[in-house]
Amino acid sequence: MKLSRxxxxxxAGGTGAALTLTNCGSEAKPAQAGELxxxxxxLPEPFKVPLPIPPVKKPIRTxxxxxxxxxxxxxxxxxxxxxxxxxxxxxxxxxxGPTFDVRSGRTTVVEQVNELDxxxxxxxxxxxxxxxxxxxxxxLLMPADGDHSGHHMMAGGDMKMGSRTYTYPNTxxxxxxxxxxxxxxxxxxxxxxxxxxxxxIRDDEEDRLPLPAGDREIPLVIADRAFAADGxxxxxxxxxxxxxxxxxxxxxxxxxxxxxxxxxxxxxxxxVRYRLRFLNASNARRYELAFDKGPATFVxxxxxxxxxxxxxxxxxxxxxxxxxxxxxVDFSQYQPGDxxxxxxxxxxxxxxxxFKVARKATDDSxxxxxxxxxxxxxxxxxxVRRKWLFHRGNANGHQGWTINGKAFDPAVMQAQVKxxxxxxxxxxxxxxxxxxxxxxxxxxxxxxGGKPGGYDAGWKDTVAIRPAEVVxxxxxxxAHKGKYLIHxxxxxHEDMAMMAAFETI
Ligand code: C2O
Ligand code: CU
Ligand code: CU
Numbered sequence: 402m403k404l405s406r407x408x409x410x411x412x413a414g415g416t417g418a419a420l421t422l423t424n425c426g427s428e429a430k431p432a433q434a435g436e437l438x439x440x441x442x443x444l445p446e447p448f449k450v451p452l453p454i455p456p457v458k459k460p461i462r463t464x465x466x467x468x469x470x471x472x473x474x475x476x477x478x479x480x481x482x483x484x485x486x487x488x489x490x491x492x493x494x495x496x497x498g499p500t501f502d503v504r505s506g507r508t509t510v511v512e513q514v515n516e517l518d519x520x521x522x523x524x525x526x527x528x529x530x531x532x533x534x535x536x537x538x539x540x541l542l543m544p545a546d547g548d549h550s551g552h553h554m555m556a557g558g559d560m561k562m563g564s565r566t567y568t569y570p571n572t573x574x575x576x577x578x579x580x581x582x583x584x585x586x587x588x589x590x591x592x593x594x595x596x597x598x599x600x601x602i603r604d605d606e607e608d609r610l611p612l613p614a615g616d617r618e619i620p621l622v623i624a625d626r627a628f629a630a631d632g633x634x635x636x637x638x639x640x641x642x643x644x645x646x647x648x649x650x651x652x653x654x655x656x657x658x659x660x661x662x663x664x665x666x667x668x669x670x671x672x673v674r675y676r677l678r679f680l681n682a683s684n685a686r687r688y689e690l691a692f693d694k695g696p697a698t699f700v701x702x703x704x705x706x707x708x709x710x711x712x713x714x715x716x717x718x719x720x721x722x723x724x725x726x727x728x729x730v731d732f733s734q735y736q737p738g739d740x741x742x743x744x745x746x747x748x749x750x751x752x753x754x755x756f757k758v759a760r761k762a763t764d765d766s767x768x769x770x771x772x773x774x775x776x777x778x779x780x781x782x783x784x785v786r787r788k789w790l791f792h793r794g795n796a797n798g799h800q801g802w803t804i805n806g807k808a809f810d811p812a813v814m815q816a817q818v819k820x821x822x823x824x825x826x827x828x829x830x831x832x833x834x835x836x837x838x839x840x841x842x843x844x845x846x847x848x849x850g851g852k853p854g855g856y857d858a859g860w861k862d863t864v865a866i867r868p869a870e871v872v873x874x875x876x877x878x879x880a881h882k883g884k885y886l887i888h889x890x891x892x893x894h895e896d897m898a899m900m901a902a903f904e905t906i
Contacts, residue, residue, distance in 0.1 A: 434833035435652030435685040442628040447665035448755040458499035467508035475516040485632030489595035496662045497622050498598025505604035509569040515544045527578035527862045532883025534567040538585035575607040576707035586643030589892035597682050613676040613766040624682040627655035644897045652685025652893045660754045667755045672733045673764035681720045684892040689746040691717040696734045703727030706842035706860025708773035721835035721865035723890040781823040788827045791834040802899035809900040816903040823877050830866040837863040839885040843876035878905045
């Protein structure tokens, strides 16, 4: 069993890769934090594959207060690139996994069965979840009949063999959460190979709104991947242990953009309003989504943690890893026969997804001026302040990423936080870091000393901090005592130790 490195690469001396693709000094065009990984397989023609919609998971049993599910984590051979097979590690063998579509206040109980050959951990991102089900990175689910001598064996957690049951109370407002792997040191490769899916919570407040629904509500999970010549996933894992090759420690950005698991797909829409629910499930890539031709804009109605107070109109959507944006797009501004493409402006307008406007249709949806009453919290008196510094770090000659100068150590609680206590947390960075907090959502109070940015509205659980920036957020934890995490959601940074534990008391 290895307990030593916690994801730090044993590269003696060297400074590692330069910050090649990070911000070049221009505020207007922040580039990617990451290193491009190119496919060896021929890239498919864009807009040939229809957009898949992940299937909604059916409970195996329900009672008055809970729904019970069973998910099998397994390998499957999927045709992601036309004509080639890719072996994925997926929930129910799918990429993305099945979507949980659940009611606020009803408990979701998920038995996860591990039929892979590596251990896993499941985390519900955005969930207000008891610590025992939150996916602590050492609470491993070991394969039922795997080889248990491998590097995934780590001491100090609550280990289970074959199957483990996670309980999610869903005592929170309607929002699109997602679940994904959280295995210590191996989250990045395991999410990359397919261990991610959606968990949508609905409630009466949201159901009362006349928003587009049914097949006019579309989840869009964006993730970039690279493929070997035989169609298998390419991932630059470190040769000698956890983490990624040193040259990719900025993050892996890849050259094929998958939406709901399909490369640059195409989707036919009616000329009406649609509700598009975006998740950036990429390991490291950021997107600034825009339509290649007007006039459509994005009317943002929700954020990571559910509905905004009021809609916000945005020309483009900047979305960092793990963030969600819930938007309405009105395709009635186009003519039947028009094609409109979502592109990534941070990447020379690279393709993401195409819509084909098929026909006129009736539309009884609308966007109310008042969406919700999630009041912006006034800054409370007697608030506790903490600073979290996200920085590249050197520890004994090893390259990695640190929080407050420390590599992740599951035995060290960097903070003890009282339940129901308001706190203002300041996130301070060197390069781009999407910062994520478990257990409670937060509101952005200020960015760079000024007002919150254009993408900071509402309740967030992940906030993109740009190079050398300070973002203050107001947070208050409630209900659950235990060990939780704050970390960078650039998954290469996370695996290379940019994670810290705190304890709610
Ligand atoms: Cu989405 Cu701690 O993770
Ligand atoms: Cu999380
Ligand atoms: Cu980071």
